[in-house]
Amino acid sequence: MEVSNRREFVKNSTKLAIGAGLVSMMPLTSSCNSANDKIVFGAIGLRNMGFSNIKSFLKNPNVECAAVCDIDDEILNSRAKDIEEINEERISNGEKITQTRPTLYKDYRKMLEDNNIDAVIIGTPDHWHCLQMVDASAAGKHVYVEKPMANTIEEVLIMEKAAKKYKNVVTVGQWQRSGQHWHDAVNYVKSGALGKISRVKAWSYTSKTPLPVVEDSTVPQGVDYDMWQGPAPRKPFNQNRFHYNFRYYWDYAGGLMADWGVHMLDFAMFGMDAKRPKSITALGGHFAYEDARQTPDTMNVLYEFDNYTISWEHSVCLGNGSYGLGHGVLFQGNNGALLVTRGGWQVIPEKHMVDGERKDKIEGLAWTKGDNSLDAHVVNFFDVIRNGGETNCTVEMGKDVAMLTHMGNIAHRTGDKLIWDAANNRFSNSEQANALLVPTYSDPWALPNI
Numbered sequence: 001m002e003v004s005n006r007r008e009f010v011k012n013s014t015k016l017a018i019g020a021g022l023v024s025m026m027p028l029t030s031s032c033n034s035a036n037d038k039i040v041f042g043a044i045g046l047r048n049m050g051f052s053n054i055k056s057f058l059k060n061p062n063v064e065c066a067a068v069c070d071i072d073d074e075i076l077n078s079r080a081k082d083i084e085e086i087n088e089e090r091i092s093n094g095e096k097i098t099q100t101r102p103t104l105y106k107d108y109r110k111m112l113e114d115n116n117i118d119a120v121i122i123g124t125p126d127h128w129h130c131l132q133m134v135d136a137s138a139a140g141k142h143v144y145v146e147k148p149m150a151n152t153i154e155e156v157l158i159m160e161k162a163a164k165k166y167k168n169v170v171t172v173g174q175w176q177r178s179g180q181h182w183h184d185a186v187n188y189v190k191s192g193a194l195g196k197i198s199r200v201k202a203w204s205y206t207s208k209t210p211l212p213v214v215e216d217s218t219v220p221q222g223v224d225y226d227m228w229q230g231p232a233p234r235k236p237f238n239q240n241r242f243h244y245n246f247r248y249y250w251d252y253a254g255g256l257m258a259d260w261g262v263h264m265l266d267f268a269m270f271g272m273d274a275k276r277p278k279s280i281t282a283l284g285g286h287f288a289y290e291d292a293r294q295t296p297d298t299m300n301v302l303y304e305f306d307n308y309t310i311s312w313e314h315s316v317c318l319g320n321g322s323y324g325l326g327h328g329v330l331f332q333g334n335n336g337a338l339l340v341t342r343g344g345w346q347v348i349p350e351k352h353m354v355d356g357e358r359k360d361k362i363e364g365l366a367w368t369k370g371d372n373s374l375d376a377h378v379v380n381f382f383d384v385i386r387n388g389g390e391t392n393c394t395v396e397m398g399k400d401v402a403m404l405t406h407m408g409n410i411a412h413r414t415g416d417k418l419i420w421d422a423a424n425n426r427f428s429n430s431e432q433a434n435a436l437l438v439p440t441y442s443d444p445w446a447l448p449n450i
Contacts, residue, residue, distance in 0.1 A: 038098075039382055042067035042141075043121040044108045044132055046079040047243060049146050049173065050123020054079070056378045057121070058086050063382065064098060066117055069105040072243075073222030076104050106224050108132055112139040119169075119385065122146060125246045126253040127232045127439075130155035134448040137166040142385050144378075146173040148258045149398035153406050154438040154447070156399045157425060161450035163395040169384050171391035172398030174266050175377035176342070181370030182267055185340040188347065189271040193362055194333030200310045201330045202268045204260035207319030210291040211248065214239055231445035240292045248293040248316075250413075255295025256314045257412075258405045260327060266401040267329050267340065268310050275400060276422040277303035277310070282411035288317035301408035312408060335361040344370040410436045 039062065043054050046068055057063055065083050070076040080102055087100040105111040112120070112135060119142040122132045130150045136143050149172050150156045163170045176182045189197070216236040219225040225237050232251045235241065240248075247253040254261075268274070284299030291297075297316040302309055319326055328341040336349040347365035351358045380392045411418050414433045421428040426437065441447050 037386060038062045038064060039118050039385060040064050040066045040116050041119040041121060042069065042111050042114065042117045043123060044069045044111070045122065045124035046070045046075050048123070050121060051079055051082070052374065053121045053123055053144060053173065053378070054083065055086070056375050058083070058090070059375060060379065060382060061095060065102045066099055067103045067105060067111045067114060069108045069111045071106055071224040071228045076106070080104055107227065109135065112136055112141065117141060119144065126151040126258065127251065128230055130159055131231060131445065131448065133159050133170070134162045134450070137162050137168050137170070140168070142169040144171055144173065144381055147262045147398065148254065148402040148405060149395070150402060151253060152437060152439045153403050153425070156402045158448050158450055160395050160399050162448065165450055169381070169391065170395050171377070171381045172393045172395065173377070174263060174393045174398060174401070175374045176263055176267065177393040177397065178377035178380055179370060179373035181345055181368060182340060184368070185338060185345040186267065186271045189331050189338055193335065194331060194338060195335035197272065197331050197333040198308050199332045200268045200272060200308065201322065201332070202261070202264035202310065202328070203313045203321045204256055204264060204327045205315045205318050205321040206256065206260070206326065208316045210289040211240060211245060211293050213292045229442070231439070231441035234442055248295045250294055254405060254409050256316055257295070257299060257312065257409050261312055261314065261405045261408070262401050264327060264329050265310070265312060265404055266397070269401060269404065271329070271331055272305070272308065272310070274305055274310065276420055277305055277404070277407070279304040279417055279419050280407045280411040281417045282408050284412050288315065296412060299412060301411065303404065336364070342370060342372070344368050
């Protein structure tokens with residue numbers, strides 16, 4: 001790539017991002033009639049990303065939180081106080097807030113009966129996403145659902161059907177889809193400057209400490225543990241299977257693969273316009289710690305496509321991944337490689353011999369810093385509610401990467417090289433793997449029928 005062309009690429013990257021979906025297109029459907037209409041929302045699941053999303057929502061004018069729902073009284077009351085304080089500050093800055101303290105619920109179904117609520121945040125553990133998204137959509141609410149979109153492949157397919165049926169605005173919390181530098185990087189990949197790309201690598205290394213085994217115990221006061229379990233298999237209460245660490249147990253989540261893997265593999269797929277792999281192979285286990293985690297602390301997955309591979313690797317226990325980075329996506333082409341992380345992106349040229357000297361095949365591109373894009377992701381959600389269009393992370397986008405991560409986990413759990421039958425959304429060579437596509441819900445909960 002010539003110097004002038006490279007500079008022109010960087011200069012025009014913002015324009016290119018419009019075509020990538022950072023700007024809403026023509027209106028489709030909306031419950032609000034103008035940009036001045038107030039959006040009233042409720043939130044289900046208030047820890048970690050649930051509360052991060054609430055705070056991001058409340059940075060926007062004409063947006064109010066009318067209700068919050070959580071199964072833990074301590075969290076519920078604490079977050080209500082936090083929201084009240086945020087609203088008092090907003091009022092001191094001249095904003096008009098109708099309801100400073102949200103109404104509190106422990107059963108999300110009761111919250112969905114409030115006809116004043118326009119939109120709902122779903123920040124619960126993964127095993128709840130499908131039911132709550134479908135119920136919120138049926139109740140006429142727009143939905144911001146955390147990633148991964150659901151805990152099984154069958155559930156994400158159901159959620160896609162629900163979004164088409166109810167025609168509400170749904171966005172998935174893969175907020176890197178609203179990050180300018182991520183789109184700049186993908187546009188460079190798609191420009192062809194890297195040459196033929198034969199390999200894409202994505203990874204996450206998180207340097208967590210061991211999770212000690214603890215005995216089952218009594219349910220903490222103020223916690224509705226039966227509601228927390230919801231459709232999952234009934235198990236005695238154990239602190240390790242509750243709140244943050246739920247992500248390391250198959251009943252509720254998919255480990256680091258379905259946590260960070262969704263973010264990184266989303267852009268691996270986006271850069272290659274990838275959909276479904278031909279085959280999936282996985283290796284991993286508890287290689288670093290013998291602790292309480294059920295999901296593997298170490299894993300490598302290889303996805304085979306027609307002319308390239310996408311690989312995933314993670315370690316829960318180590319912090320130094322490729323290039324000394326805890327996470328990233330690397331596109332490797334004949335002319336060079338592009339590295340992108342939440343911190344930024346760069347281009348690393350391949351070498352070749354010219355007149356007896358090793359020279360770069362293309363000009364390298366120095367590190368370009370990126371920004372956190374959660375707030376932009378939320379603004380896009382509101383824009384589509386008010387003006388119509390398509391969100392920066394549609395249900396289809398959330399579905400595609402959730403399916404990919406679940407395929408990797410299923411390959412690990414079965415120990416087989418799996419062949420995917422895209423026409424029928426099943427594996428063609430393993431009934432053991434197919435048995436893991438569909439969850440078995442506990443009574444009285446039932447898998448939605450759309």
